[in-house]
Amino acid sequence: MSEEKFDAIVVGGGLAGLTAAYCLAQAEMEVLLIERGDFCGSKNVTGGRIYTHSMEKLMPGFAKEAPLERKITKERIALMTETGALNIEYASGKDDDDSTASYSVLRSKFDKWFAEKAEEAGVMMVPGIRVDECLIEDGKVVGINAGGEEMYADVVILADGVNSLLSQQLGLKKELEPHQVAVGCKEVIQLDEEVINQRFNVKNGEGTAVLVAGDPTLGNIGGGFLYTNKDSISIGIVATCSDIGRVDVSIPDMLERFKNHPSVEPLITGGVPLEYSAHLVPEGGFNMIPEKLYADGVLICGDAAAFVVNLGYAVRGMDFAVESGRLAAEAVIKAKEAGDFSARTLSLYQQLVEDSFIYTDMKQYRNFPKLLERHEIFNDVPEIADMIMDKLFRVDGRKPVSLPMFAVDEIAKRTTAQKLLDLVMVALDAL
Numbered sequence: 001m002s003e004e005k006f007d008a009i010v011v012g013g014g015l016a017g018l019t020a021a022y023c024l025a026q027a028e029m030e031v032l033l034i035e036r037g038d039f040c041g042s043k044n045v046t047g048g049r050i051y052t053h054s055m056e057k058l059m060p061g062f063a064k065e066a067p068l069e070r071k072i073t074k075e076r077i078a079l080m081t082e083t084g085a086l087n088i089e090y091a092s093g094k095d096d097d098d099s100t101a102s103y104s105v106l107r108s109k110f111d112k113w114f115a116e117k118a119e120e121a122g123v124m125m126v127p128g129i130r131v132d133e134c135l136i137e138d139g140k141v142v143g144i145n146a147g148g149e150e151m152y153a154d155v156v157i158l159a160d161g162v163n164s165l166l167s168q169q170l171g172l173k174k175e176l177e178p179h180q181v182a183v184g185c186k187e188v189i190q191l192d193e194e195v196i197n198q199r200f201n202v203k204n205g206e207g208t209a210v211l212v213a214g215d216p217t218l219g220n221i222g223g224g225f226l227y228t229n230k231d232s233i234s235i236g237i238v239a240t241c242s243d244i245g246r247v248d249v250s251i252p253d254m255l256e257r258f259k260n261h262p263s264v265e266p267l268i269t270g271g272v273p274l275e276y277s278a279h280l281v282p283e284g285g286f287n288m289i290p291e292k293l294y295a296d297g298v299l300i301c302g303d304a305a306a307f308v309v310n311l312g313y314a315v316r317g318m319d320f321a322v323e324s325g326r327l328a329a330e331a332v333i334k335a336k337e338a339g340d341f342s343a344r345t346l347s348l349y350q351q352l353v354e355d356s357f358i359y360t361d362m363k364q365y366r367n368f369p370k371l372l373e374r375h376e377i378f379n380d381v382p383e384i385a386d387m388i389m390d391k392l393f394r395v396d397g398r399k400p401v402s403l404p405m406f407a408v409d410e411i412a413k414r415t416t417a418q419k420l421l422d423l424v425m426v427a428l429d430a431l
């Protein structure tokens with residue numbers, strides 16, 4: 001193998017890498033995909049809910065065949081205190097097609113299926129090997145070194161995820177800063193399909209996405225999530241690394257606390273733990289995207305390029321990963337036609353990304369990370385909501401209090417008019 005030269009080597013068998021490799025193989029290029037996990041998906045973590053528009057563009061009708069869990073038909077956002085929870089649930093009632101739908105997904109199944117598709121298309125898969133470095137000759141990336149074995153290609157696509165050490169080695173990316181990443185900690189709990197239907201008031205094949213702020217992270221920046229799968233529930237915490245140590249509870253313990261919350265425990269009771277995982281999530285948004293997504297003989301896509309937005313009520317990375325993998329392949333196909341894999345030719349990728357929904361959407365929400373840095377959202381807001389709801393619904397024979405006055409009083413106890421105005425301005429700027 002060391003003598004062989006490929007058209008392209010893709011590092012990482014997540015959604016970005018699989019998409020890039022799949023598209024290149026479809027264009028009859030010789031592609032090698034190297035994945036450090038035992039199989040594609042074995043190391044990949046998501047919440048997770050996949051917005052299907054970019055997969056649908058890639059493989060029309062894929063949802064009929066792919067191992068997706070449930071079509072998300074209900075959205076629930078919650079503000080939680082130690083004992084209380086204000087839940088807002090929304091169901092559009094519209095029957096979305098797969099260009100607008102989203103599904104709960106388990107990456108260990110989905111990526112495995114996708115890898116089989118890529119292999120059928122002609123990708124040579126090498127799982128179980130970690131790429132240690134890119135090989136450079138005359139300033140150009142010419143291949144990779146994996147465990148001492150050197151492999152060569154016209155172009156290397158780095159789809160090695162959020163902590164892309166390879167793009168750091170090439171100087172395309174800086175080391176991650178604690179405020180730019182969160183730790184996600186997740187458990188998959190098996191439950192009967194019918195039990196899930198009853199607990200979430202959904203039909204077979206339909207599901208609920210729940211995103212929670214407040215008590216799950218004890219007021220730290222982050223939140224809790226819960227997604228209904230076919231016969232399991234994905235439940236987890238995402239907590240920003242810069243906040244670690246702010247409270248004396250570890251992230252795994254936050255997950256236990258979330259699972260035991262009075263409004264959550266009845267949803268998962270009787271379930272059997274199937275899977276436990278932890279992973280980093282890019283949280284910096286648009287401002288975290290590397291200045292250059294290419295260099296001579298190399299491109300970066302997916303989480304490696306920080307293509308993720310976390311809006312609190314929705315997390316998106318998978319649709320960006322798929323689209324960026326597709327665009328990387330498009331640029332490589334053009335480079336192959338031109339017989340030139342220099343940075344100048346590969347810069348087409350940057351242009352394609354900048355013209356795509358990846359940039360438009362991430363740019364739109366570029367100030368969201370600033371909003372989510374405000375601790376008030378994760379402690380004061382849930383507490384005030386809890387106090388108001390409790391006052392609204394409690395009947396105890398005492399003299400009633402004016403609710404607006406009570407609300408103003410509760411807000412004034414926690415913040416000043418200036419701070420409140422400031423928060424509103426940051427929120428308006430983020431939206």
Ligand SMILES: Cc1cc2nc3c(=O)[nH]c(=O)nc-3n(C[C@H](O)[C@H](O)[C@H](O)COP(=O)(O)OP(=O)(O)OC[C@H]3O[C@@H](n4cnc5c(N)ncnc54)[C@H](O)[C@@H]3O)c2cc1C
Pocket residue numbers: 011012013014015016017034035036037040041043044045046047048049050051129130131132159160161162183184185186236237238279280281301302303304307308315316317318319321
């Ligand atoms: C807790 C959590 C919740 C999330 N929730 C959602 C959600 O609900 N919806 C959503 O759209 N997104 C969500 N995301 C984000 C989403 O999961 C990612 O954006 C997406 O998985 C990125 O895909 P990727 O292919 O770029 O990277 P990954 O899926 O991380 O794939 C990278 C691959 O590269 C491999 N690799 C790394 N280094 C090497 C190496 N040196 N050699 C060989 N292989 C290597 C890894 O093993 C891995 O398979 C969530 C993320 C987390 C962690």
